[in-house]
Amino acid sequence: MAIEHKDIAAIREDYSKGSLSENDTLQNPFEQFQLWFNQALDSHVLEPNAMVLGTINEAGYPSTRVVLLKDLKADGLSFFTNYTSQKGQDIARQSKVSLLFFWGELQRQVRIEGEVSFLPAEDSDEYFASRPKGSQIGAWSSPQSQIIANREVLESNVLNKEQEYKDLENIPRPEFWGGYLVKPVRFEFWQGRSSRLHDRIVYRKEHNVWTKNRLAP
Template sequence: MAIEHKDIAAIREDYSKGSLSENDTLANPFEQFELWFKQAITSQVLEPNAMVLSTINKEGYPSSRVVLLKDLKADGLSFFTNYTSQKGKDIAEYDKVSLLFFWGELQRQVRIEGRVTYLSPEDSDEYFASRPRGSQIGAWSSPQSEIIADRSFLEKLVAEHEREFTDLDAIPRPSFWGGYMVQPVRFEFWQGRSSRLHDRIIYTLSNSEWIKNRLAP
């Protein structure tokens, strides 16, 4: 049965779980993000480190997918993937990306824009070594973003790599897999409010300093 347009249009949520003012937010957006991230964990938000990564492909179209934040430092946010995946190819062509965190349980979202760089091989090695063995084998086995015939093709590659690494206590990191760091130039913190009069606080990097302003909802 088709969903009626009126049924979709009638979906509404009253946003009343919090507020956000210029005085409530910290001067440094990384510190503000860390505060909200900790609150998301405390509130048992489902996968609080899940973020939508948007890239630009060679045809000029935006492309979005959910990836997982794996590290937060004073100068950037890190994630890991296959360098030959679609997002890896997009980043190699165009190094500007955006991130979006949505924490529905808190009626909050954070939008981030910035440039992305490769993490060092040492950082990528360290994280890869911390992954479960099955995930390590999965990284070796998946020709990520490529068209494959069926599921059995992937399962065959997994079985082959399981045999290849069966005698190794430590599986090496594939050269085509590693980490990226997004270095933000803009943060926007959004808190849902009643009557769609949401609070939006934006930080913009200017001459190495963060400038904070309020945006109309």
């Protein structure tokens, strides 16, 4: 049976909400990212800290998923997850990753490439302690990325962990859960423009110095 669908090829939008020149951008890409991130916050962009994390899986294929940025440090961007998850296993094999932020309301995206490493345990402890109790229980209860028989497996795990930790004021962080820091070597700031002649400004880190150039759309 044929699948009915609208004309996907006809879907298009002409971008006209902004422009970006070399002179518009700051010399430090972290400062430029912070500027754009703040503007996304001020514009009430949906989930402004949502970013697509790209890794390479064991079969050599790119693997992507949305995670949440939790901190912007002087040398990198951090997120938290289960170390035994698919992304954690990918990172253990290959430390080179990519990040993508898309702020559609501003017709902007930021692409980042870099090396990822573990955050210090104390950083992971601090963030885990700040999470809602339900999220803490969830971290303990989900064997992330593993095949499970049904939803009831998760619900049973949650009930068991709630019972185990019911008398604890502070739930301990699982050893298999914590943070990563992505240290960028490349940033690309993309601003949508009319007729698909988009503005693209790229920063590359060479010998600890950031260079800045324009790319053709």
